[in-house]
Amino acid sequence: MSSDRAALDRAIERGEEEGGSVEFKERLTKDVHLADGRLESLAAQLRHRVLSGDGEATYVVGVTDDGGIAGIGPEAFTETMDVLSLLSEEAGAHIDDVQTWAVSPGDDGADRGVVGVATVREGTVLDTDDEHIVVGTAGHVDHGKSTLVGSLVTGHADDGQGGTRAFLDVQPHEVERGLSADLSYGVYGFDAGGRPVRMDNPDRKSDRAEVVRESDRLVSFVDTVGHEPWLRTTIRGLVGQKLDYGLLVVAADDGPTKTTREHLGILLATELPTIVAVTKCDAVGDERVQEVEREVERLLRGAERTPLSVARHGVEAAIEEIDRTVVPMVRTSAVTMEGLPVLDRLFERLPKTGGDDGEFAMYVDRTYNVTGVGAVASGTVKSGTVEAGDELLLGPMSDGSFREVEVRSIEMHYHRVDEARAGRIVGIALKGVREADVRRGMALLPRDAEPRAVREFEAEVMVLNHPTRIGDGYEPVVHLETVSEAATFHPEGGQLLPGDTGRTRVRFKFHPYLVEEGQRFVFREGRSKGVGTVTSIEPE
Structure with missing residues (x-):
């Protein structure tokens, strides 16, 4: 629930007026507002509000026609958001953000519920008929993993102090909505011509949504932790997601460490096709870079893997040869941008490996509770497809049973989608279960499945x-x-x-x-x- 009421105060101060972009609603119900042709008229009204606001409208829910704070109960708020979502779809728009605030109790001390502000934006929900590869990153702390990814997704050179890394630090505000499903800590893409589509500022939800919307091919990076004490988190990142490739970083100034060997062992043991990026090549001489490359090659050969130097053999050979036994190696520097165009070419052309056309299945990685939406389960779709409105099974519960739930909505990288397929990192809002009853390790399956x-x-x-x-x-x-x-x-x-x-x-x-x-x-x-x-x- 939001604490800063600035958005609410601004909307009420602007007021609801003819030709404006603000609409006051005490509540919306399916029986009243979707019956007898009202859907079409209300959708037209919503479309008018969106156009008046240059592509954005604000709906204040839980207030009277004159902007007085009335409050609305959680169930009524949920139904209101469902109706507003249907109206938005009819009007060629979508709900982009929802904020809520508790209403002070009345004189009798009774709970008055919440008041909310929904931002509706022009444009329908995202079509995800694009390829989407998911890359798990690994490597010792301070070897430049986050800095390298930060430069890849923004196209900005690092300042030598890890400046681009700051974009990728996970902060509490990044999950304020809960529905972002931002398991990946970076995303960029490529358009139909193979040109990179990057974010100027990954901290802005709009930048990430724009990349998803404009790209024909997406690349998501799943973060892992370089510190030895958090190896468990690294394993969760590499084993718990449906990854297509691994990206192991080794700093040229430090060389392979015990943690490097641990992470490489996990990547290879899970049979994940892997690329090794030798980072910080600007910080040392060429002889040192060659020495580190030889150390990495010895490690790979000791694990019965074949190293392939991209500088020597080329990108085409790397794309053709990469598999569970051949490991391409790339020299990089986030400061000089050396090697980043090579990684761009690899990620733009590498085939997806994690596709699965079987029945839908997703293991839950994180759970959230979003006011007005309810329980949200996020994770990577393991197989099949899932659509809004699907009836699923969730479990097992502590007693081994599976509970029937319904998909209220799906989001990917801060953008709502109609469906999600294998390999997508998504958040699924669920109807029929409390967030407290959902835990990591549970699975979502089709309703007619017979799981054990x-x-x-x-x-x-x-x-x-x-x-x-x-x-x-x-x-x-x-x-x-x-x-x-x-x-x-x-x-x-x-x-x-x-x-x-x-x-x-x-x-x-x-x-x-x-x-x-x-x-x-x-x-x-x-x-x-x-x-x-x-x-x-x-x-x-």
Whole structure:
């Protein structure tokens, strides 16, 4: 709920007048305002307001015709927003933003609900028939990951002090609406001619929405954390999203570190096609850059991967050869912009790898509650498509059951969309559930699906690092899709040693989840890490 009432005060001060862009409504109801042809007349009125405001209209809800604060209950506000959304669509517009404020109680102390301001903008909801690749970034802290991405998405050279990084720092205000689903910390695109479409200021919602609207192809970057203590967050970013590619940064002045090796191991273990960007090449001489490249090449060959120098072999070769075994390497500098045009050409032409035309499925990564909208689940669509109005199943709940919900609306990068397909990072507003009942690791599925909640499963695992042996009852954290849950391991034969590959039974300690055969996961506990593949499941 918004605290600064400036937007509300400005709208009431401007007032509702003939030919103006402000409209006062105490409430809108489906039975009254969508019946007997009123939809057409109200849509025409809305269109007039939008045109009067040069493409933007303001609807103040919960006020009387003269601007007096009346207040409106949460359910009535939700219905009002539903009706306003339908009117906007009819008028060739869309709701761009909603702010709400609590109304002071009356003399009798009764709750008077809220008053809200909805901004309606010209233009229908976004058509997402474009390709959209999602890139997971990784690398040691201070190796220039955020700075590199900041320069890519803005086209601005860095000042040598990490200035472009500041655009990508995640602040609380970035999720003030809750419906942004901004899992990615940067987005840019390419138009029909292959020319980059960038943001001048990624902190502005309008800039991001403009990139999404103008691009024929989108590139989203999913952030990970470079600090060693937050490796869990990095794993969540790399395993929990439906990524197409990995981008590992290695600073030329520092070279590969322990964290670099950890992140590379996770990228390769999850079989994600990966690009290595050697950053900060302006800060050292050519001999040092070559030395770091040789170190990275040794790391890759040690992991049975083939490094491919883009400078030596060209972009065409990188696009043709990149896969789970061939890793292109690019020299970059966010200060001189060296290598960034090469990355542009790669991202503009690399094929999408994460497409899936099966039934809709999405694992929940974050949840929000938005006043007037309700519960919002955000994540990356794993497969299939989802549309506004679809009836879905959400779960499993703590008891293993799945609850019926309805898709109220969908947003992607601050822009409302009619539907979302596999690989899209979206926020889905849900009807029929409280935000408190939605948690990360749950899944959204078609209503006619017959999902089974799983507490235990069998897996084939590889121990990447462990100081001693893994015995019966070993308790790591398992990262599978967006699930991050403590589990117990019960290895076949009683133990697993570092470097071993073997079978184990895995049991979640606290909640059941949707687990399917063939899914890959990462497990960790302290300095111990490993990867696995689900081989069979045991329904709850």
